[in-house]
Amino acid sequence: MSRIPPLTLIIVPFVLVVALIGGTVWHYGYRQALDQLERRGTADMSLVLGGLVSDLQRYRDQAVALAEHPTLTALSAPATPHQQDAARRLLVAAADRTGATALFYVDAMGDVLAGSQARAPEGLARSQYFTRAMDGALGTAHGLEGAAKRRVFQFAAPSFASNGKVQGALVVLADAENVEFGWRGSQTAVFLVDDDGRVFMSNRSELLGWRGVRNDDLLIPPEGAPVGFARQSVGPHDIWQVDLGPYLPKRALQLGQDLPRIGMTGVALVDVAPARQIAALQAGAVAGGLLFFGALLVLTQERRRSLARANAQLEGRVAERTATLTQTNLALRREVRERQEAEAALKRAQAELVQAGKLRALGQMSAGISHELNQPLMAIRQFAANGGAFLKRQEPEKAAENLGRIDEMAHRMSRIIRNLRAFVRNENEPMGQVDIMQVIESALEMTGERLRGDGVDVAWQAPPAPVWVRGGEVRLGQVMINLITNAADAMTDSDTKRLEIAVEGGAPVTVRLRDTGPGIEEPEKIFDPFYSTKLVGAGDGMGLGLSISYGLVQSFGGKITGANTGSGAEFTVELDPWAETARPAEQREGAA
Numbered sequence: 001m002s003r004i005p006p007l008t009l010i011i012v013p014f015v016l017v018v019a020l021i022g023g024t025v026w027h028y029g030y031r032q033a034l035d036q037l038e039r040r041g042t043a044d045m046s047l048v049l050g051g052l053v054s055d056l057q058r059y060r061d062q063a064v065a066l067a068e069h070p071t072l073t074a075l076s077a078p079a080t081p082h083q084q085d086a087a088r089r090l091l092v093a094a095a096d097r098t099g100a101t102a103l104f105y106v107d108a109m110g111d112v113l114a115g116s117q118a119r120a121p122e123g124l125a126r127s128q129y130f131t132r133a134m135d136g137a138l139g140t141a142h143g144l145e146g147a148a149k150r151r152v153f154q155f156a157a158p159s160f161a162s163n164g165k166v167q168g169a170l171v172v173l174a175d176a177e178n179v180e181f182g183w184r185g186s187q188t189a190v191f192l193v194d195d196d197g198r199v200f201m202s203n204r205s206e207l208l209g210w211r212g213v214r215n216d217d218l219l220i221p222p223e224g225a226p227v228g229f230a231r232q233s234v235g236p237h238d239i240w241q242v243d244l245g246p247y248l249p250k251r252a253l254q255l256g257q258d259l260p261r262i263g264m265t266g267v268a269l270v271d272v273a274p275a276r277q278i279a280a281l282q283a284g285a286v287a288g289g290l291l292f293f294g295a296l297l298v299l300t301q302e303r304r305r306s307l308a309r310a311n312a313q314l315e316g317r318v319a320e321r322t323a324t325l326t327q328t329n330l331a332l333r334r335e336v337r338e339r340q341e342a343e344a345a346l347k348r349a350q351a352e353l354v355q356a357g358k359l360r361a362l363g364q365m366s367a368g369i370s371h372e373l374n375q376p377l378m379a380i381r382q383f384a385a386n387g388g389a390f391l392k393r394q395e396p397e398k399a400a401e402n403l404g405r406i407d408e409m410a411h412r413m414s415r416i417i418r419n420l421r422a423f424v425r426n427e428n429e430p431m432g433q434v435d436i437m438q439v440i441e442s443a444l445e446m447t448g449e450r451l452r453g454d455g456v457d458v459a460w461q462a463p464p465a466p467v468w469v470r471g472g473e474v475r476l477g478q479v480m481i482n483l484i485t486n487a488a489d490a491m492t493d494s495d496t497k498r499l500e501i502a503v504e505g506g507a508p509v510t511v512r513l514r515d516t517g518p519g520i521e522e523p524e525k526i527f528d529p530f531y532s533t534k535l536v537g538a539g540d541g542m543g544l545g546l547s548i549s550y551g552l553v554q555s556f557g558g559k560i561t562g563a564n565t566g567s568g569a570e571f572t573v574e575l576d577p578w579a580e581t582a583r584p585a586e587q588r589e590g591a592a
Contacts, residue, residue, distance in 0.1 A: 010301060011294075018290045026283035033275030034237045034253060041255050041270035044188040048203070049259060049266045052179060052192075056153055056262060059174045060138065062098050063157035066090075067170040072105045073159055075113040076167045087114035101145075101152060101173040105159070108134060108168055121145060121154070121173065129156045133169040136160075140262065142176070142200060151176035151200060151208075153262070176201050189248055189269040192259070200264060204248055239272060249273065380406050431556060433578045434473045435466040436503060436511060443480035444501075447488070451499070454488050460501040468578035469509045471556040476575075479549040479560075483513050483571050486546065490517030490569065508558065508574040519564040526562045 066072060071090050074083050091103040095116040104115040110125025122145075124130055129139030133156035145152040153174040161167040180201045191202030199207045232239040238254045249271035257266040318325075387402035444451075444458065451458055469476075484499065491497040496516045504510040520526055527550040546562075553560040558575040 011298065014294050014297075018287050018294065021290060022283040022287035025286045026279045029279035029282040030275055031235050031237075033278045034234060034272065037253055037270050037272065037275050038237060038255065041188050041253060041268050042257075044270075045190050045255060045257060045266055045268040048188075048190045049192075049257060052201070053259065053261060055179045056174065058098055059100060059153065059155050059172045060140070060157075062094060062100065062103075063155045063170050063172040064138065066094060066103070066105075067157040067159040072114065072170065073161075073167070075105060076107065076159075076161065079113070084114055088116070090114075091116040099174075099178055101150075101175045101178075103173075104171045106130075106169055106171060108166060113168065121171070124171065127154070127156075129154045130169060130171070132156065133158045133171075134166055136166055139169075142194070142262065142264070145173065153179070189252070191267055192262075192264045193267055194264050207244065207248070240269065251276075380410070431471050433468050434471050434476055436469045436476070436509060436575065437462050437467055439473060439476045440480055440501060440503070440511070443477055443484055447481060447484050450485065451488060454492065454497060456488055456491060456497045456499050458499050458501070463503055463505070467503055467505050467509055469556075469575040470578050471558070471575060472552075475552045475555070479552050479573065480511075482546065482549045483573075487513060487515035487517065487569075487571075491515055494518070505577070507577050509577050511573040511575070512570060513573075514565060514568060514570040516568040519566075519569050520562055523562055523564065527560070 069090065071083070071087050075087055079087075087105060091105065091114060094100070095103050100116075102115065102117045102121075104120055104124075105113050106120075106124065107113055110130060112120045112124075121127070127139075127141065129141040132139030136158050138158075139154075139156040141154045143152065143154070144150065153176060155172040155174070156169045157172075158166045159168040159170060180203060189202070189204045189207070191199045191204065191207050194200045202208055227242065227244070240252050240254050242250070242252075249269060251272050252269035253272050253275075255268040255270065257268075259266055384402070384406060387399040387406070390396070390399035390402065440460070441462065444460065487499050491499075494516050498516045500512075500514040502512045504512070527546050550560055553573055553575070556575060558573065560571065560573050562569060562571045564570075
């Protein structure tokens with residue numbers, strides 16, 4: 001018996017394997033969840049930045065549309081106070097419609113000719129966006145405006161004179177805070193970084209003014225010391241770990257998108273806590289399942305250990321009783337062999353009893369059969385003598401008539417002898433197609449003398465067509481003879497002796513034999529071996545006829561029953577009808 005290892009040698013390696021599998025599942029689930037977070041964060045960032053670009057496009061379109069307005073281009077020549085006032089009202093109305101901070105119409109030198117407010121931007125003439133407008137293109141820029149350092153987007157659209165030269169520009173200033181107001185409710189932290197690495201716009205106000213250091217994991221706030229952060233690469237993903245405030249994730253997936261139209265880069269910080277939770281749940285589920293099955297394994301091992309100890313004790317007890325059990329086993333084997341031999345002898349005895357039943361019935365019918373054979377023989381002798389006499393008297397017609405009767409008597413004797421030979425022989429052939437009416441006719445012919453001698457009136461009307469059943473012709477004949485002779489025996493002392501035989505087709509085919517005897521005393525025992533109502537030792541049998549008939553009918557798959565009718569007894573034999581298509585092989589065997 002193999003020795004079961006201690007539990008520690010099983011539990012420790014199993015826990016290590018579970019931890020390894022759980023870590024692998026966590027890492028894989030974390031990667032998958034990060035992929036989903038990246039897709040969602042990219043979609044959120046694209047939505048926010050797309051809205052930003054659309055808002056800024058509105059100011060660009062306004063600058064281009066108003067740059068050629070006649071009210072403003074008229075200011076390039078010496079303008080009257082009325083023209084200047086009309087231009088100012090136009091710019092104020094335009095600023096109100098779009099929400100722009102201020103609109104200015106300036107000449108080619110950068111001097112303000114009209115504006116929605118009195119104070120012009122500082123350094124306008126030297127600005128990059130104004131210089132580009134003077135070159136005939138749309139100038140754009142962003143920066144801090146005024147003493148308040150207000151974040152603004154600046155757009156300058158050129159205004160062309162009739163000779164095609166640039167005579168001035170329309171400048172639009174848009175407050176960045178107004179632009180970013182619509183996307184501050186986004187769950188994902190999004191911010192715009194300019195070329196200097198400074199956060200210019202964000203939906204998280206605490207990030208404004210922060211600046212990153214190129215090629216270094218440092219963030220410099222507007223005021224205070226630089227803040228370092230940890231960066232981790234998980235596959236293709238860049239994870240930042242930094243504490244920037246209560247409304248920003250401490251561990252975030254960093255996503256970036258270039259915005260060349262406004263000269264900045266969009267960045268999104270997506271909280272990876274949901275991804276870590278999903279990965280932890282997946283790993284926990286797998287580890288929990290493994291630990292559960294591991295616990296079952298441990299319990300199984302412990303049960304095996306207990307069973308092994310109990311088995312060892314049991315083997316010790318069994319060893320003490322081995323000698324006695326061995327002797328008992330040998331005795332049982334001898335008894336089994338004896339019983340097998342007894343069963344074989346019983347089967348042989350049963351077969352002999354069947355044959356003996358036939359011979360007994362034949363013995364009972366011997367007188368009648370002798371009479372049946374003696375009558376034709378005496379008739380043959382008489383007809384032969386008559387035929388010789390007619391020949392001597394030269395009457396050949398009458399001699400031929402006597403010879404014909406001799407032939408009929410010979411056929412009758414041949415039929416009786418053929419039925420006897422078929423009844424006596426042992427039938428080992430398989431079941432086949434049997435005409436139950438022919439079986440009943442043969443049984444009545446063989447028992448006819450006995451029935452006539454006892455004065456039994458037989459009521460039997462054969463159906464107009466054969467009724468085919470599944471069985472053995474000889475064995476069915478023995479059953480019918482047993483039932484007919486039993487009925488005759490039962491009616492020995494009856495005043496009225498009548499035997500009714502009827503066949504009912506269908507499924508199953510039913511044969512009914514009803515007599516006018518005293519009936520059955522114990523119907524439930526009628527088919528038991530050696531059960532008989534006849535006197536013991538009277539020479540009338542041993543009570544095996546009905547038991548043998550019962551076994552023969554059952555061997556055909558049929559059923560035989562006996563019951564009282566009030567005026568006698570009735571035996572019913574049910575047999576399977578012969579199916580032409582269901583058993584072609586049996587049909588051929590029966591025909592053969």
